[in-house]
Amino acid sequence: MVMSATVHAILPAHNIGLARPASMLREVNQTTQRCGHCHVREHCLPSGLTLEELGEAHDAATHGHRRVKRGEALYQAGDSFRSLYAVRLGFFKSFVVTEDGRSQITGFQMAGDLLGLDGIDTEAHSLSTVALEDSDVCVFPYAQLETASSRVQALQRQLHRAMSREIVREHGIMMLLGTMRAEERVASFLLNLSQRFMARGYAGGEFNLRMTREEIGSYLGLKLETVSRILSRFQECGLITTRNRYVRILNKLGLADLGGRTAVA
Amino acid sequence: MVMSATVHAILPAHNIGLARPASMLREVNQTTQRCGHCHVREHCLPSGLTLEELGEAHDAATHGHRRVKRGEALYQAGDSFRSLYAVRLGFFKSFVVTEDGRSQITGFQMAGDLLGLDGIDTEAHSLSTVALEDSDVCVFPYAQLETASSRVQALQRQLHRAMSREIVREHGIMMLLGTMRAEERVASFLLNLSQRFMARGYAGGEFNLRMTREEIGSYLGLKLETVSRILSRFQECGLITTRNRYVRILNKLGLADLGGRTAVA
DNA sequence: CGCAGTTTTGATTCATCTCAATTTGTGTGG
DNA sequence: CCACACAAATTGAGATGAATCAAAACTGCG
Numbered sequence: 001m002v003m004s005a006t007v008h009a010i011l012p013a014h015n016i017g018l019a020r021p022a023s024m025l026r027e028v029n030q031t032t033q034r035c036g037h038c039h040v041r042e043h044c045l046p047s048g049l050t051l052e053e054l055g056e057a058h059d060a061a062t063h064g065h066r067r068v069k070r071g072e073a074l075y076q077a078g079d080s081f082r083s084l085y086a087v088r089l090g091f092f093k094s095f096v097v098t099e100d101g102r103s104q105i106t107g108f109q110m111a112g113d114l115l116g117l118d119g120i121d122t123e124a125h126s127l128s129t130v131a132l133e134d135s136d137v138c139v140f141p142y143a144q145l146e147t148a149s150s151r152v153q154a155l156q157r158q159l160h161r162a163m164s165r166e167i168v169r170e171h172g173i174m175m176l177l178g179t180m181r182a183e184e185r186v187a188s189f190l191l192n193l194s195q196r197f198m199a200r201g202y203a204g205g206e207f208n209l210r211m212t213r214e215e216i217g218s219y220l221g222l223k224l225e226t227v228s229r230i231l232s233r234f235q236e237c238g239l240i241t242t243r244n245r246y247v248r249i250l251n252k253l254g255l256a257d258l259g260g261r262t263a264v265a
Numbered sequence: 266m267v268m269s270a271t272v273h274a275i276l277p278a279h280n281i282g283l284a285r286p287a288s289m290l291r292e293v294n295q296t297t298q299r300c301g302h303c304h305v306r307e308h309c310l311p312s313g314l315t316l317e318e319l320g321e322a323h324d325a326a327t328h329g330h331r332r333v334k335r336g337e338a339l340y341q342a343g344d345s346f347r348s349l350y351a352v353r354l355g356f357f358k359s360f361v362v363t364e365d366g367r368s369q370i371t372g373f374q375m376a377g378d379l380l381g382l383d384g385i386d387t388e389a390h391s392l393s394t395v396a397l398e399d400s401d402v403c404v405f406p407y408a409q410l411e412t413a414s415s416r417v418q419a420l421q422r423q424l425h426r427a428m429s430r431e432i433v434r435e436h437g438i439m440m441l442l443g444t445m446r447a448e449e450r451v452a453s454f455l456l457n458l459s460q461r462f463m464a465r466g467y468a469g470g471e472f473n474l475r476m477t478r479e480e481i482g483s484y485l486g487l488k489l490e491t492v493s494r495i496l497s498r499f500q501e502c503g504l505i506t507t508r509n510r511y512v513r514i515l516n517k518l519g520l521a522d523l524g525g526r527t528a529v530a
Numbered sequence: 531c532g533c534a535g536t537t538t539t540g541a542t543t544c545a546t547c548t549c550a551a552t553t554t555g556t557g558t559g560g
Numbered sequence: 561c562c563a564c565a566c567a568a569a570t571t572g573a574g575a576t577g578a579a580t581c582a583a584a585a586c587t588g589c590g
Contacts, residue, residue, distance in 0.1 A: 068545070096440050103442045111373065118436065120429035146422070150415050157411070163428040164385035170435040171392065174566075175361050175369045178444035178486035180545070202540055209500065213569065220442035230572055446580065491576055493538055509537075509587070519545065 035112075036134040038138070040112040043141065043199075044086045045162065049154045064139050068131040074115060075112040081119025083139045087111050090135020093209040094118075094127045095218070106212065107169070108132075108193075111200060114162050116142075132210040177221045184259025185220040186230045190240065190247065191255055206248040291363075300350025303403075305377040309351045310405065310427065313420045329404050331503040332358075339380060348404045355400020356475040358390045359383075369455040372434070373458075373476065376465060379427050381407075386452040391424050397475040442486045451486040451495045451522025455512065456520055457503065471513040484501070 035046045065088065069073050074085060077097060092109040106127060109115055115137065119125040150154035176185055198204030209216070213231075214224040231247075234240045239255055241248040249255065268431060300311045330353065333339050339350060357374040374380055380402065384390040394493060414421035442448055463469030474481070476498075477488040496512075499505045504511040504520055514520065 052269060067537095096436050098440065098444075102440075102444045104436075104443045106436050106439050117432050121426045121433060126433050146418070146425075150418065150421060153411070153415060156415060156421070160424075160428070161386045163425070163432065164382055166432055167428065167435065168383050168391050170432065170439065171361050171369075171371050174371050174435065174438055174442060175363065176365075177439060178369045178483070179363075179367045193323075212567090219494055224569080225548085225571085226546060227570095232570070245529070272532090320560080490539085490580085491578060493536095494578095497538070 009030040035138075038088065040086070040088060043056060043112045045084075045114060045158055046155070047158060049152065049158070053154050062116050066137050066139050068137065070131055070136045072131055074131065074137065075091075077125055079119075079125045081116065081123045081125055081142065083116060083141050084145060085115040085137040085139055087113045087115065087137045088138055090137075092129050092135060093132055093211060093219075094129045096127060096230075103218065104221075105215055106173075108219065114166070117158050117163055131263060132215075138152045147222040153218070155184055155192055170214070180259055182220075182222055182226050183230055183233070185222065185257045186227060186234070187258040188218075188237075189216065190249065191252070194249055204249070205252075206246070209245040209247060269420040291294060295519050300403075303353065305351070305353060308377045309403070310349075310379060311420070314417065314423070316399055330388060331402050333400045333402065335396055336397050338395055339396065339402065340384070340390050341389055343506040344384075344390045346381065346388045346390055346407065349410060350366060350380040350402040350404055350408050352378045352380065353401045353474075355402075357394050357400060358397055358399040358480060358484075359394045360418055361392060368483065369486075370458075370480055371438075373484065375461060382428055382431055397480075398445055416450070445524055447485075447491050448498070450487065451499070452504075452520045452523040453494060454481065454485055455514065455518055456517070459514055459517070467512070471511070474512060 021208070033074045033101065035041050035044070038044065040046070058159050066085070068090070072094065075177075087109050089111060092113075092115065093105050094109065094115070095105045097103040115129055116125070118127045120142065128248075146157075149159050162220070170192045176188055180188065193207065194204040197207050211219075212224070215228045216222075217224045218229070231240070231242050234255075235242055239249070239251045239258075241250060266337045298394045300306050300309070303309065306312070319475065320509075331339070331350070333355070340346075344512045345425045352374050353377060357378075357380065359374065359380070360368050362368040362497050374394075380394055381390070383481070385407065410424065413518050414424050439452055444451065458472065458474075459469040459506045462472050476484075479494045481487075485492070496505070497522070500507055502519070504514070504516045504523075506515060
C-alpha cells in the first residue's frame, strides 16, 4: 500500500470554495504571521517541533508569505531556485513540459503540501507550478532552511521526511501510470483527493474539483474524453454523482474495489 | 529537459560484465575500505566534500559494506529502515508491489547511485530492491548520517541534492509513462542507459542489459512482447543491433528523434 | 547436455485515442 | 443584469497502438 502518510491540519470549511474574497485572505494573513498561529502548522514543515525548536526554526527561516492568483505561476521551469514553499491556502498544479510541447502534471498540492523540492539539486526548477485558485504560500528561503536544519535536528528530520514522502508518492503515481487501467486510475484519483480533503477536516464524501478534465487526464496519463467518459460510467454504476466539478462519492468501497488499493497524492 | 544531472565516476571496464569472480569483489573490498579510496567517491554521496569534511562525514557515518548476490534483496517493502546504501559495484532494480500482485519497477541503479530513500519518511521501506548481478554496496546508517550532516554542511547539501535529484528523475519517468508512445519509451530507455554507462567511463555505444525484457517492460509500462518487438523494429531500421542482452547503438540521433528528448534514469 | 527461463514472432482482441458534434458553464462588457 | 463569446464537458463513431494468446527458437545455467 503506497500512500502519503501525511496527516493534515483542520481548515475552516469555507476555505473549500473556489472563489475567495480578498478580505478573507487578508484576515488569514494577519492572524497567522508566524508558524505558531498557522492552522496548517501541525502538518506542515515545522510539524513535530517543540515550541523552542519551532521558535528557532522560525526565526532562522524568517519566511514571508506570497499570494498567487489563480492562473499565476509560483515558479516556472528554469527559474533559479531559492525557496521552498508550503501551501497555506489554495490549490496548485505542478507540471513538466517537454521540448515538443507535451506536458505532464506531476502533482496537485493543497494546504500543508510542500512545493519546490524539484529545484534543490540543480538550483533551478525543473517543474512549473501554477495556482488553480487564488492561493497563499509560506516562503522558506532555502539557505536559511539549511542553516536552521543543521541546528535543529527535528527540522532536518522533517525536511528529509518530506522529501522521502514525495519520492514515495511518486512511486505510487508510477505504479498508477505503469500498471493501472483507465478506470482504476480515475477511481484511485478520486479516492486520493477524498482522503486528502478528509485529512484536512473536510467531508471526504463530496468536494469540488479544482482542475479541469484535461488536467486530471494529464495527471493520470489519459485524454480528457476518457476521463469524462469514466466519470459518467461511474455515475451510471451509482458509484458517484458528478455535476461539473462537483463530485459526491456514493460508494467508496466500490471505487476502492476498482483500483483504489493504491492511493496516490 | 528533465534528466539526471549526476556525473559519475570512472570505473574499470571489466566491471561491466554480468558475471564477476568472487576474487575481484574481495580485492575491491580490501582496497576501498574508506570513501577516500573508493573509485565512485567523486560521484557518490560524499562528492564535493573536502578531505577534512570527508573525514568527519566518514567517521561519523562509519559505514560498512554489504555484498548482495544476484537475485537477493538488499531490502524489501515493509523492512524497517535503518540505512541508505550507495551502489559500489553491480546493478539493482527497485520496485513497488500492489496487494493484487502487480508490480512496477521504479528504477535501475548502478555504481554511485543511492538506494533506500523510500524508507526515510515512515521508517519502513515501501520499495523492494533486488540485485540483478552480484553487487556490493556501502551502508550508511541513517542515524549517523543525520548527525554528520548536521555538522558538515556540505554533506547535508549532498544528501538534499540526492533526494531532489531522485524526485526530478521520477518526474521524468512520469512524463515517459504518461505521455510517450511505446517506441519513444524504449528509445528513451536505451539512450538513458547509454548516457549513464558513458558517464561511468564505459562506451555508451554498446553495453549489456542487466535486465530481462519483462523488467524493461515493467519499468516502461509495457509488456515484454512489446519491448521485444520494438527492439526488433529498431534493428530493422538500423538504429541498433541487438543480440539478446547485448545492445549496440548505431544511430544515436535517430533514437533521440524518436523520443529521447527526455532522458530518464 | 538438457531443461527452465527468456526471447522472438504471429494472429487477434480490446482499451484508449482521435475526430467530431453538441451541450453546458463561465466570465465579461454593454 | 443580461447576452454573448469562449472554455469546458459530454457523447458518439471509428481508428489504432499495445495487450493478449499462442507457438517456436534460443540461451545459459545447473
